[in-house]
Amino acid sequence: MLSALILTGAAGRRSSVLLPSVLLRGAAALALATCLTTSLVGTASAQDGFTPKGPVTMIVPFGPGGGSDLMARSMAAGITTVHPDVQVAVENRPGGNGVIGYNYLRQNKGNPQMLLASETAAVALPLLIQPPPFQWTDFTPVAQIAADSQLLVVPYNAPYKGLDDFLAAAKQKKFRVGLTSTTSSDAIVANLLSRSQNVAFQPVVLESGSASVARLLNGDIEFTILNPSETIGQLKAKMLRPLAAFSEVRYPADSPLGSVPTAKEQGVDVSFAQYRGLYAAGGITKDQADYWADTMEAWTKTPAYKDYIAKNNLFPEFRRGDDFKAYLEKTQATLKQALKKD
Missing domain, CATH: 3.40.190.150 (Bordetella uptake gene, domain 1)
Incomplete structure (x- = not known):
């Protein structure tokens, strides 16, 4: 157990190390103490000496x-x-x-x-x-x-294949959008899109992204805005189609979403991460x-x-x-x- 030799770190933190007294003499003791000091600092922030204690x-x-x-x-x-x-x-x-x-x-x-x-x-x-x-x-x-970032997602068999088709249709009929809450990032993006394009949506607040996916597949809403992790399975299975990514740049080319154009690429200046x-x-x-x-x-x-x-x-x-x-x-x-x- 480490308890006898007092070592002081850069921020004044004192650590106790128990050593046999014979080792506290001469150069060998100094080398061992230096080694133990380094060990105690370990991967913690060397400049401060704070280390979590307990849970x-x-x-x-x-x-x-x-x-x-x-x-x-x-x-x-x-x-x-x-x-x-x-x-x-x-x-x-x-x-x-x-x-x-x-x-x-x-x-x-x-x-x-x-x-x-x-x-x-x-x-x-x-x-x-x-x-x-x-x-x-x-x-x-x-x-x-x-x-x-979020994706604007519609049923795979929806008639619109791009954001321009979608917005043209949304201006003719008030589309229902599935949202996980009024404070969520999907609600923020929907609001930004609505303001940017002067189009109104009817929010349908649901308890989760998975509930939005289920309601979309059932035809209860026209679209939803989700993080990729919440809908990637349905996108890969070609049950849903992503029309736009609300990111500053495209996803990497080698990702499952590499072919999804950003909203900005399609003339809609809306992005939010x-x-x-x-x-x-x-x-x-x-x-x-x-x-x-x-x-x-x-x-x-x-x-x-x-x-x-x-x-x-x-x-x-x-x-x-x-x-x-x-x-x-x-x-x-x-x-x-x-x-x-x-």
Whole structure:
């Protein structure tokens, strides 16, 4: 057990190491102490010395099985890949379109071992609920790990084959669109598309992306807007057809969506990416936030991260610290415009 020799790291953190007294004499003792100091720092952030002690919790503010849940479990596994001694328990706290999970994180202010798998709802919810249940600034935005864009999807046998055909038909008849909530990224994109093209849609709010797919296949709605992970199976089976990707650029040519044109390519200047990333509780120190940001950055260089991106048709996009906060401020401004009432 390490308990006798006191080692002090760069940030003043003291670690105790038990050594036989005979080894504390001469050059051999000095070399061993140096070696043990390096071992104790390990893969932690060398500049601070913060290392999690005991359980780490990763909150998912939505139910199991969705994109946020998958992200949380991938990030939790990634943390353990980078720091094998750190184990992360994933905890689903769904409800209120994410409000319950985010408020639980807020209640744990100052706890550096309370994390949350975050996406655009963190910025959208405070704009839509009065009084706001929280602000994203109540938390510590650690890092963005990816961007997740949406697809406009119709039944495979629908008569329109491109976005121009679709919009022409939508101006003749008020199309029903399946949305997972009024605050979700699909609702944001539908609103941006409606404003951009001066066309009205009838929202049909459903409980999940899979419910939207089922209603679309059943003919209860004319279209839906979903993340690729929610509909890729039906697209591959040629049950549904993607008319446009609301991304800045096309998906990679070797992906299943490489042939899907962007909305901008089709003359519709609408793009929006849902960020996927990691939040920590508010009120933690910079050293603690840097530890988690360093960990996420290290994970993005592993094969497991690349596999997560490829399997879910995400765009790899990493921002940390102040860069991530600046991105969130810009996102908030975009959402204020997209979600404002006419």
